[in-house]
Amino acid sequence: MLSKEKLESYWRENRNLMVVVLIIWALVSYGAALISGWLNKVVIFGFPLGYYMGAQGALIVFLLL
Template identity: 90%
Template sequence: MLSKEQLESYWRENRNLMLLVLLIWFLVSYGAALISGFLNKIVIFGFPLGYYMGAQGALIVFLLLIVFYAKTMENVDKKYGVEED
Protein backbone atom coordinates (compact mmCIF):
# COMPACT_ATOMS: atom_id res chain seq x y z
CA MET A 1 0.00 0.00 0.00
CA LEU A 2 1.27 3.47 -0.89
CA SER A 3 1.68 6.23 1.65
CA LYS A 4 -0.53 9.28 1.60
CA GLU A 5 2.32 11.42 0.25
CA GLN A 6 2.97 9.02 -2.60
CA LEU A 7 -0.70 8.95 -3.55
CA GLU A 8 -0.84 12.72 -3.52
CA SER A 9 2.26 12.98 -5.65
CA TYR A 10 0.78 10.45 -8.13
CA TRP A 11 -2.36 12.53 -8.42
CA ARG A 12 -0.31 15.72 -8.82
CA GLU A 13 1.57 14.22 -11.75
CA ASN A 14 -1.70 13.09 -13.30
CA ARG A 15 -3.24 16.53 -12.82
CA ASN A 16 -0.30 18.36 -14.36
CA LEU A 17 -0.37 16.04 -17.33
CA MET A 18 -4.12 16.61 -17.70
CA LEU A 19 -3.60 20.40 -17.67
CA LEU A 20 -0.87 20.16 -20.31
CA VAL A 21 -3.05 17.98 -22.56
CA LEU A 22 -6.03 20.32 -22.22
CA LEU A 23 -3.87 23.37 -22.90
CA ILE A 24 -2.76 21.93 -26.24
CA TRP A 25 -6.31 20.74 -26.92
CA PHE A 26 -7.50 24.31 -26.42
CA LEU A 27 -4.79 25.91 -28.53
CA VAL A 28 -5.21 23.71 -31.62
CA SER A 29 -9.01 24.05 -31.70
CA TYR A 30 -10.17 27.34 -30.15
CA GLY A 31 -6.83 29.12 -30.50
CA ALA A 32 -6.43 28.14 -34.14
CA ALA A 33 -10.05 29.08 -34.91
CA LEU A 34 -9.53 32.56 -33.46
CA ILE A 35 -6.54 33.28 -35.69
CA SER A 36 -7.73 31.21 -38.67
CA GLY A 37 -8.16 34.34 -40.83
CA PHE A 38 -4.46 34.96 -40.42
CA LEU A 39 -3.49 31.29 -40.79
CA ASN A 40 -5.43 31.09 -44.06
CA LYS A 41 -2.79 33.29 -45.66
CA ILE A 42 -0.42 30.34 -45.45
CA VAL A 43 -1.35 27.88 -48.19
CA ILE A 44 0.27 24.42 -48.36
CA PHE A 45 -0.56 22.10 -51.30
CA GLY A 46 -3.71 24.10 -51.92
CA PHE A 47 -4.83 23.94 -48.27
CA PRO A 48 -5.25 27.27 -46.46
CA LEU A 49 -3.76 26.51 -43.02
CA GLY A 50 -6.63 27.98 -40.97
CA TYR A 51 -9.21 25.85 -42.74
CA TYR A 52 -6.94 22.82 -42.66
CA MET A 53 -6.52 23.04 -38.87
CA GLY A 54 -10.28 22.89 -38.38
CA ALA A 55 -10.87 20.20 -40.99
CA GLN A 56 -8.04 17.79 -40.16
CA GLY A 57 -5.10 19.29 -38.24
CA ALA A 58 -6.79 19.71 -34.87
CA LEU A 59 -8.29 16.22 -35.16
CA ILE A 60 -4.93 14.58 -35.65
CA VAL A 61 -3.53 16.48 -32.66
CA PHE A 62 -6.51 15.28 -30.57
CA LEU A 63 -5.63 11.69 -31.38
CA LEU A 64 -1.96 12.22 -30.57
CA LEU A 65 -2.94 13.82 -27.26
CA ILE A 66 -5.01 10.83 -26.14
CA VAL A 67 -2.24 8.41 -27.12
CA PHE A 68 0.36 10.56 -25.37
CA TYR A 69 -1.74 10.73 -22.21
CA ALA A 70 -2.44 6.99 -22.15
CA LYS A 71 1.23 6.08 -22.69
CA THR A 72 2.54 8.55 -20.11
CA MET A 73 0.02 7.48 -17.50
CA GLU A 74 0.96 3.87 -18.07
CA ASN A 75 4.51 4.77 -17.06
CA VAL A 76 3.34 6.84 -14.12
CA ASP A 77 1.22 3.91 -12.95
CA LYS A 78 4.30 1.67 -13.06
CA LYS A 79 6.46 4.22 -11.28
CA TYR A 80 4.08 4.28 -8.34
CA GLY A 81 3.23 0.61 -8.56
CA VAL A 82 -0.49 1.17 -9.06
CA GLU A 83 -0.71 -0.54 -12.46
CA GLU A 84 -3.21 -3.34 -12.88
CA ASP A 85 -2.09 -6.97 -13.04
Protein backbone atom coordinates (compact mmCIF):
# COMPACT_ATOMS: atom_id res chain seq x y z
CA MET A 1 0.00 0.00 0.00
CA LEU A 2 1.27 3.44 -0.91
CA SER A 3 1.33 6.27 1.53
CA LYS A 4 -1.08 9.17 1.16
CA GLU A 5 1.81 11.55 0.39
CA LYS A 6 3.05 9.40 -2.50
CA LEU A 7 -0.44 9.09 -3.94
CA GLU A 8 -0.98 12.85 -3.73
CA SER A 9 2.40 13.47 -5.35
CA TYR A 10 1.59 11.02 -8.15
CA TRP A 11 -1.77 12.63 -8.92
CA ARG A 12 -0.30 16.15 -8.76
CA GLU A 13 2.37 15.22 -11.31
CA ASN A 14 -0.19 13.38 -13.43
CA ARG A 15 -2.53 16.40 -13.43
CA ASN A 16 0.33 18.75 -14.36
CA LEU A 17 1.33 16.52 -17.26
CA MET A 18 -2.26 16.37 -18.52
CA VAL A 19 -2.56 20.17 -18.36
CA VAL A 20 0.65 20.65 -20.34
CA VAL A 21 -0.40 18.13 -23.00
CA LEU A 22 -3.86 19.72 -23.32
CA ILE A 23 -2.36 23.19 -23.68
CA ILE A 24 -0.04 21.98 -26.45
CA TRP A 25 -2.96 20.20 -28.14
CA ALA A 26 -5.14 23.33 -28.00
CA LEU A 27 -2.39 25.59 -29.32
CA VAL A 28 -1.65 23.29 -32.24
CA SER A 29 -5.32 22.58 -33.02
CA TYR A 30 -6.80 26.04 -32.66
CA GLY A 31 -3.72 28.23 -32.88
CA ALA A 32 -2.87 27.16 -36.43
CA ALA A 33 -6.48 27.71 -37.52
CA LEU A 34 -6.61 31.16 -35.93
CA ILE A 35 -3.44 32.37 -37.63
CA SER A 36 -3.93 30.50 -40.92
CA GLY A 37 -4.30 33.75 -42.86
CA TRP A 38 -0.82 34.77 -41.78
CA LEU A 39 0.57 31.25 -42.29
CA ASN A 40 -0.82 31.05 -45.83
CA LYS A 41 1.60 33.78 -46.94
CA VAL A 42 4.37 31.16 -46.77
CA VAL A 43 4.35 28.42 -49.42
CA ILE A 44 6.04 25.03 -48.94
CA PHE A 45 6.22 22.63 -51.91
CA GLY A 46 3.38 24.53 -53.59
CA PHE A 47 1.06 24.37 -50.57
CA PRO A 48 0.30 27.25 -48.21
CA LEU A 49 1.78 26.79 -44.73
CA GLY A 50 -1.67 27.00 -43.11
CA TYR A 51 -2.81 23.99 -45.12
CA TYR A 52 0.42 22.13 -44.40
CA MET A 53 0.12 22.76 -40.65
CA GLY A 54 -3.46 21.47 -40.66
CA ALA A 55 -2.77 18.45 -42.84
CA GLN A 56 0.70 17.37 -41.74
CA GLY A 57 2.17 19.56 -39.01
CA ALA A 58 -0.58 18.96 -36.49
CA LEU A 59 -0.42 15.20 -37.04
CA ILE A 60 3.30 15.20 -36.38
CA VAL A 61 2.85 17.15 -33.15
CA PHE A 62 0.03 14.86 -32.01
CA LEU A 63 2.16 11.78 -32.66
CA LEU A 64 4.98 13.32 -30.63
CA LEU A 65 2.58 14.00 -27.79
